[in-house]
Amino acid sequence: KSRHFRWEVEYMHRSPDGLEGVVIGINGQFPGPTMRARAGDTIHVELTNKLPTEGVVIHWHGIRQLGTPWADGTASISQCAINPGEKFLYRFKVDKAGTYFYHGHYGMQRSAGLYGSLIVDVREGDKEPFEYDGEFNVLLSDWWHKGSHEQELDLSSNPFRWIGEPQTLLINGRGQYNCSLAAELSHSQMSQCKFRGNEPYAPRLLRVQPRKTYRLRIASSTALASLNFAIGNHKLRVVEADGNYVHPFTVDNIDIYSGESYSVLFTADQEPSNNYWISVSVRGREPKTPPGLTILNYQPTPASKLPISPPPVAPAWNDFKYSLALSKRVFALKGTAKPPARPDRRILLLNTQNFVDGYTKWAINNVSLVLPATPYLGSIRYGLTKAFDQTPPPDDFGREYEIMKPAGNPNSTYGNGVYTLSFNTTVDVILQNANALKANVSEIHPWHLHGHDFWVLGYGEGKFTGKDQEKFNLVNPPLKNTAVIFPYGWTALRFVADNPGAWAFHCHIEPHLHMGMGVVFAEGIPRIKKIPREALGCGLTGKLSLKNGGT
Numbered sequence: 001k002s003r004h005f006r007w008e009v010e011y012m013h014r015s016p017d018g019l020e021g022v023v024i025g026i027n028g029q030f031p032g033p034t035m036r037a038r039a040g041d042t043i044h045v046e047l048t049n050k051l052p053t054e055g056v057v058i059h060w061h062g063i064r065q066l067g068t069p070w071a072d073g074t075a076s077i078s079q080c081a082i083n084p085g086e087k088f089l090y091r092f093k094v095d096k097a098g099t100y101f102y103h104g105h106y107g108m109q110r111s112a113g114l115y116g117s118l119i120v121d122v123r124e125g126d127k128e129p130f131e132y133d134g135e136f137n138v139l140l141s142d143w144w145h146k147g148s149h150e151q152e153l154d155l156s157s158n159p160f161r162w163i164g165e166p167q168t169l170l171i172n173g174r175g176q177y178n179c180s181l182a183a184e185l186s187h188s189q190m191s192q193c194k195f196r197g198n199e200p201y202a203p204r205l206l207r208v209q210p211r212k213t214y215r216l217r218i219a220s221s222t223a224l225a226s227l228n229f230a231i232g233n234h235k236l237r238v239v240e241a242d243g244n245y246v247h248p249f250t251v252d253n254i255d256i257y258s259g260e261s262y263s264v265l266f267t268a269d270q271e272p273s274n275n276y277w278i279s280v281s282v283r284g285r286e287p288k289t290p291p292g293l294t295i296l297n298y299q300p301t302p303a304s305k306l307p308i309s310p311p312p313v314a315p316a317w318n319d320f321k322y323s324l325a326l327s328k329r330v331f332a333l334k335g336t337a338k339p340p341a342r343p344d345r346r347i348l349l350l351n352t353q354n355f356v357d358g359y360t361k362w363a364i365n366n367v368s369l370v371l372p373a374t375p376y377l378g379s380i381r382y383g384l385t386k387a388f389d390q391t392p393p394p395d396d397f398g399r400e401y402e403i404m405k406p407a408g409n410p411n412s413t414y415g416n417g418v419y420t421l422s423f424n425t426t427v428d429v430i431l432q433n434a435n436a437l438k439a440n441v442s443e444i445h446p447w448h449l450h451g452h453d454f455w456v457l458g459y460g461e462g463k464f465t466g467k468d469q470e471k472f473n474l475v476n477p478p479l480k481n482t483a484v485i486f487p488y489g490w491t492a493l494r495f496v497a498d499n500p501g502a503w504a505f506h507c508h509i510e511p512h513l514h515m516g517m518g519v520v521f522a523e524g525i526p527r528i529k530k531i532p533r534e535a536l537g538c539g540l541t542g543k544l545s546l547k548n549g550g551t
């Protein structure tokens with residue numbers, strides 16, 4: 001079935017957390033409209049850019065774009081940014097049921113609020129491998145009072161200005177900055193939120209019937225924050241991660257990193273005359289942002305009745321052992337495709353914070369990604385070798401590199417970051433974390449791969465060695481599209497390069513990508529027959545199309 005959407009993207013005045021700011025909305029909505037389809041459907045989005053002075057693209061996060069690499073929505077990688085006033089048709093198939101989302105992939109437009117949910121139901125007649133009576137979307141994000149353009153300038157300045165921690169965490173685009181829903185219960189200094197009624201930042205409550213079971217589709221579109229999600233007095237049963245079924249397991253709370261999605265089930269089995277807190281807290285970075293809150297409202301208990309116990313308290317922000325243990329509990333559901341037994345190529349990627357010409361950057365194997373004017377997909381397909389420096393980045397880093405210390409020489413260089421993968425080969429990627437510029441600091445980075453799911457073969461502490469491969473999980477590794485590296489640790493991923501295209505692989509922390517923390521995998525591009533011209537109307541591909549009489 002085809003599903004048609006007509007979207008207009010524009011700036012709007014909104015108050016996501018009670019304070020007015022500028023957001024990027026779609027068809028007058030922030031977050032953008034929830035898109036819903038069935039596995040096997042073809043989505044058509046006719047997008048008009050109504051941002052008066054800047055381009056835009058939209059990435060369909062978790063959708064593999066099998067056969068449609070030009071619809072992946074990455075500026076300078078899969079397409080030219082859509083100019084103001086222009087339209088672009090995103091046409092692609094959603095082949096797999098699951099919880100996804102979409103978001104801007106140009107500059108800092110995700111931080112400006114350009115995101116929404118994308119839910120794919122199972123095919124007509126198919127069943128999910130679990131049951132529930134109702135469901136809710138929970139789209140999580142973080143919000144700054146400083147606008148996205150100023151954030152972008154700050155990050156690109158010398159001396160460097162860090163954007164800092166977000167002011168507010170948003171649940172479905174809503175948060176409370178000046179007040180706390182749980183002021184009295186959580187000993188917070190803040191005053192109690194007083195809502196008049198239909199404020200746009202009033203929390204959206206989750207209304208449930210006693211004894212029923214619900215599916216929460218949680219996705220994190222944060223620009224920076226790693227989060228922990230919990231419902232007071234209720235256990236969560238994790239059944240899906242990044243659009244793949246997992247072997248169900250039960251937790252009190254769950255960590256969710258930027259770019260990840262989870263489905264969790266819970267049963268409204270607590271005292272029905274009470275309500276319960278739903279809370280979202282910052283993990284992994286020293287939190288300067290209060291938890292985001294909303295209420296699980298048991299019908300017919302009045303929504304105004306505050307829960308009797310304080311909101312659940314998340315594990316300490318720096319309890320990385322807890323986070324690692326949670327990540328290690330995610331296994332594929334029986335029946336999930338298994339990885340090939342061995343890789344054809346292994347790429348080790350060292351993550352470091354560096355200086356390039358005095359500017360603060362992130363680099364991968366000492367290469368800090370800068371994107372060219374001509375999208376890689378087009379320049380590679382049409383052999384335009386002048387479009388970017390053709391020197392490939394290295395497959396490894398100096399084995400003597402001391403990951404536990406700031407780099408002896410923190411200087412790095414800009415580069416194109418393009419790894420060319422032989423078509424249909426199996427690739428292992430080992431992401432190696434290291435110390436940042438400051439001593440005793442190593443941060444969490446959630447890495448997201450476009451165009452594929454990968455198997456997460458393992459996590460380890462310290463520097464990866466060949467021996468670590470013996471401990472890879474080849475039995476039931478989860479399929480995901482986003483996986484974290486923990487401070488001073490490594491994470492091993494495997495995927496098959498079987499989807500022709502130019503695919504971004506990057507830290508999903510938006511300011512980090514902006515500072516160069518990403519690479520591009522180019523695979524099977526000569527096999528692509530024709531790329532729609534409207535995707536390539538810029539740079540050298542734009543010129544090429546003019547030369548060919550615009551055909």
Ligand SMILES: O=C1O[C@H]([C@@H](O)CO)C(O)=C1O
Binds near residue numbers: 162353436443
């Ligand atoms: O990229 C980053 O920069 C700051 C800090 O390292 C320098 O101010 C920070 O916390 C990041 O994640």
